[in-house]
Amino acid sequence: MSAGNLLNHILYKDGYLEKLITDNYESIYKYCCYHLNQRHAAEDLTQEVFLKFLNNLDSYRDYGKIKNYLYVIAGNLIRNYYKKPKEVCIEDGGNREETVPDHAGDILDRLMVMDALSALDQTEKDIVILRYYQDQRIRDISRILGIPASTVRYKLKNAEKKLKSTLEL
Amino acid sequence: MEKRKLKKYLASVQVPEYSSQGLQETISQAKKIRFHPEKQRMTNLQFFRNQLYFIRKEFWGLKLLFTGLFLCLILSEPAEPDSWIWTFSAISGPLLCLANAKILCDIFQPGMLELQMTTRHSLRKILAFRLLLSGVLDFLILACCAAIFTLGQGVYLRQTLLYTLVPYNLMCLGCLAILNRRSEENSMLYCMTWGAFLTFAAWLLKAGGFPIYTMEYRESWLLSGVLSALGVMWKIKKLLKFGGGNTDEIRVGTFV
Numbered sequence: 001m002s003a004g005n006l007l008n009h010i011l012y013k014d015g016y017l018e019k020l021i022t023d024n025y026e027s028i029y030k031y032c033c034y035h036l037n038q039r040h041a042a043e044d045l046t047q048e049v050f051l052k053f054l055n056n057l058d059s060y061r062d063y064g065k066i067k068n069y070l071y072v073i074a075g076n077l078i079r080n081y082y083k084k085p086k087e088v089c090i091e092d093g094g095n096r097e098e099t100v101p102d103h104a105g106d107i108l109d110r111l112m113v114m115d116a117l118s119a120l121d122q123t124e125k126d127i128v129i130l131r132y133y134q135d136q137r138i139r140d141i142s143r144i145l146g147i148p149a150s151t152v153r154y155k156l157k158n159a160e161k162k163l164k165s166t167l168e169l
Numbered sequence: 170m171e172k173r174k175l176k177k178y179l180a181s182v183q184v185p186e187y188s189s190q191g192l193q194e195t196i197s198q199a200k201k202i203r204f205h206p207e208k209q210r211m212t213n214l215q216f217f218r219n220q221l222y223f224i225r226k227e228f229w230g231l232k233l234l235f236t237g238l239f240l241c242l243i244l245s246e247p248a249e250p251d252s253w254i255w256t257f258s259a260i261s262g263p264l265l266c267l268a269n270a271k272i273l274c275d276i277f278q279p280g281m282l283e284l285q286m287t288t289r290h291s292l293r294k295i296l297a298f299r300l301l302l303s304g305v306l307d308f309l310i311l312a313c314c315a316a317i318f319t320l321g322q323g324v325y326l327r328q329t330l331l332y333t334l335v336p337y338n339l340m341c342l343g344c345l346a347i348l349n350r351r352s353e354e355n356s357m358l359y360c361m362t363w364g365a366f367l368t369f370a371a372w373l374l375k376a377g378g379f380p381i382y383t384m385e386y387r388e389s390w391l392l393s394g395v396l397s398a399l400g401v402m403w404k405i406k407k408l409l410k411f412g413g414g415n416t417d418e419i420r421v422g423t424f425v
Contacts, residue, residue, distance in 0.1 A: 004212050009206060017197055025192050033184040042184075044189040054202050109181045117182070132179045160175060165305050167178055 003060040008056075021050055024067050027134060028074050034129045035078045037114075045081060050075045063143045071134075071144045075126065116166040124159035127152055207307040216290065217291035220298050223282065224272060233270040235261065236310050243318050255332050255382040258318070262337025263364040265310060269303035270344040277348075277356060291323050300405060311337065331390050332382065338397035340367055345404035349411070 001009075009016045028049050033042035052073055053060075063069045117125055126145060130136040138156075142149040211219065242257035275282075276295060315329040343363035347356055374381050381390075 002212055004215070007206055011204060011206060017199055021196050021199060022192065025195065026187060029191075030184050034182075039185050039187075043187060046187070047191065047195045047198065049253055051202070054199055056241075057204065109178060113178050113182050128179070132176065139354045161171070163175055163179075167175070 001062065001066070003057055006060060006066070007057055010057075012024070017054075020066065024070055025050075027067060028070050031071060031074050031129065031134060032078060035125075036081065040114055045077055048077055064140060068140055068144050069141070070127070071130070071136075072146075075144070079122075112167055116163050119166060120159055123142060123147075124155050124162070127156050128159050128163070131156060211289075216294070217298065220295065221302075222300070223285075224299075225275070226400070228268055228272050231271070232265070232306065232310065235264045235268065236314065239264070239314055240317065242320055243314070247322065253375065254322075254390060256371050258333045259336045259371045260330060260368045261334075262316070262333050263340035263367045265307050265362050266303075266337055266340040267361065269299075269341075270348075270364075271357060272299050272303065273344070274346060274356040274360065282293055296409060300409075307337065331394065333385075335394040335397065336367055336371065340364055342375065342397050342400045342404060343367075344411055345401060345408055349407055351405060371392075407424060 010020070025046060028041055031047040034048075035150065036042050036045065049070055049118045053070060061069065063072060117128065120128065123145065127141055130141045130144065131138075136144070138149050138152050142152045145152065147155075239257070239261040241400070242261075246252055246254060276292065276299070284387050311330070311333050312322050315326055315333060318324070319326045344360045345361065347359045349370065350356075350359075380386070
């Protein structure tokens, strides 16, 4: 869909904007959450993703699906988030809200996986999150990250090897 | 097996559900955004629709008039090898093409409408649109007329198309050559002269009793058709290359 068509849909199709946000909100939120490990920061970033997308519709580029484009914006915002210096509230002791829900299973496994994921380099982590947690196809991942599909496959294999050796599988 | 285990391990990391308040907040913030459709680039379809408004009504009128005249003439008498019908069908091409020459020459006239046309789009794009519109429209008109003629008179369709399209191609070739000469003010006059010359030539050959519409001249017609079609393609390419507006002004020089 071109930027013009998208704008026409948003402007003249009743409920299109709400549907667009509702349909993609969860995926983008989870993508941010897996990267940031903080629920509130992930929610803020998700909101920013949608607002940035809508404010800059002129520069919309077709990545196959609108969701792919949203992932691209989210990826950029996550990188910016890590670059920005953080304000740490001393009274709270820099208290960080864990992403792990209380009802989750084995805490040890979970911690190991999180450690293993953080040991991967940024692109590999992106690929693993998009492939395993977002169920994206290789072709879509290649569009989102702007790298060839063969490279995605290669990096995914490497990441899986690293994860297996870290998790001792 | 190992992959399944890995999947199981990875699945152990779950993120908390998002709050519906966050979603509602995002929707309400999104609704406050003011969009500017006027800043959007036109799609190709919108460009085509928009450009149709710039075609003057006289163009459509001329096309209608020539088509009507052509149909009246070719259906007026039975199709015999020595009848005037073939001459009429041969001169219909140049006449139809004159209307096209008018809209193409109009672009090179520095009027307000033409300025308005070329402010948002490149000259090459407008030229390409007009060439495409003229070509498709004329092909439809000639094909329909030829089909009606074939059904009405019981002659071969290929014969009708041959005697109609070859003079049409020759007319196009001449007009494009004139447009490529870039003589802005008198282009239309030269095109009309070329059209009159072709019409006169067709009339003279018929009046002089030269049997050009017989089978023995079929190869010559075919050869002229192929050569003129190749010439038209070459001239269109040249016109589009050198009529590109400000980009080509730097690269190859332009005429507007």
